[in-house]
Amino acid sequence: xxKVAVLVLxxxxxxxxxxxxxxxxxxxxxxxxxxxxxxxxxxxxxxxxLGANHEKILPTLPSYLESVxxxxxxxxxxxxxxxxxxxxxxxxxxxxxxxxLVDQPLIDAELFKKIIDLHNLNPSKIIxxxxxxxxxxxxxxxxxxxxxxKQFSADYGARHFLKSxxxxxxxxxxxxxxxxxxxxxxxDAYWKKHGRELL
Numbered sequence: 001x002x003k004v005a006v007l008v009l010x011x012x013x014x015x016x017x018x019x020x021x022x023x024x025x026x027x028x029x030x031x032x033x034x035x036x037x038x039x040x041x042x043x044x045x046x047x048x049x050l051g052a053n054h055e056k057i058l059p060t061l062p063s064y065l066e067s068v069x070x071x072x073x074x075x076x077x078x079x080x081x082x083x084x085x086x087x088x089x090x091x092x093x094x095x096x097x098x099x100x101l102v103d104q105p106l107i108d109a110e111l112f113k114k115i116i117d118l119h120n121l122n123p124s125k126i127i128x129x130x131x132x133x134x135x136x137x138x139x140x141x142x143x144x145x146x147x148x149x150k151q152f153s154a155d156y157g158a159r160h161f162l163k164s165x166x167x168x169x170x171x172x173x174x175x176x177x178x179x180x181x182x183x184x185x186x187x188d189a190y191w192k193k194h195g196r197e198l199l
Contacts, residue, residue, distance in 0.1 A: 005094035011051025078157035
């Protein structure tokens with residue numbers, strides 16, 4: 001089994017949400033805590049990239065979790081990917097990196113396992129989640145793409161890269177679970193249906 005590390009992108013300012021979405025309640029934890037608990041089922045090598053509101057979020061992270069602060073977070077997600085991939089290369093030197101978001105709580109450990117299973121069957125290919133109009137994260141990149149990922153910038157990120165390398169991408173169907181929670185109304189609707197605290 002190849003060593004898969006995980007990069008959690010959690011550096012955004014949650015402007016449309018109006019508050020740090022990383023800390024919003026979900027089940028018996030937070031959105032960030034929820035994704036971490038699901039990812040721990042598939043990998044023990046998890047790095048969270050923080051940025052905006054890191055002073056509020058950092059104290060809530062479990063002690064075992066590695067994190068890094070992207071001081072250029074305002075430049076966009078591409079800079080967080082570049083920073084995180086570089087850090088994981090130094091600390092873990094994985095064979096592949098799974099990149100995921102903090103605000104897709106319907107994607108659970110079972111789906112993360114399926115992405116890694118698909119990677120194990122196609123170790124040289126990129127695995128990317130399908131959306132209407134394209135592909136995106138969660139996405140898993142083999143080692144041969146790390147140098148390219150480290151070149152991501154404000155103007156060039158994952159979706160552009162996936163589109164440019166479409167022949168190297170194997171699509172992954174999330175069964176409609178790759179839903180981003182970006183606004184209060186969006187969050188409230190999904191929280192009432194899926195995210196209430198477990199009693």
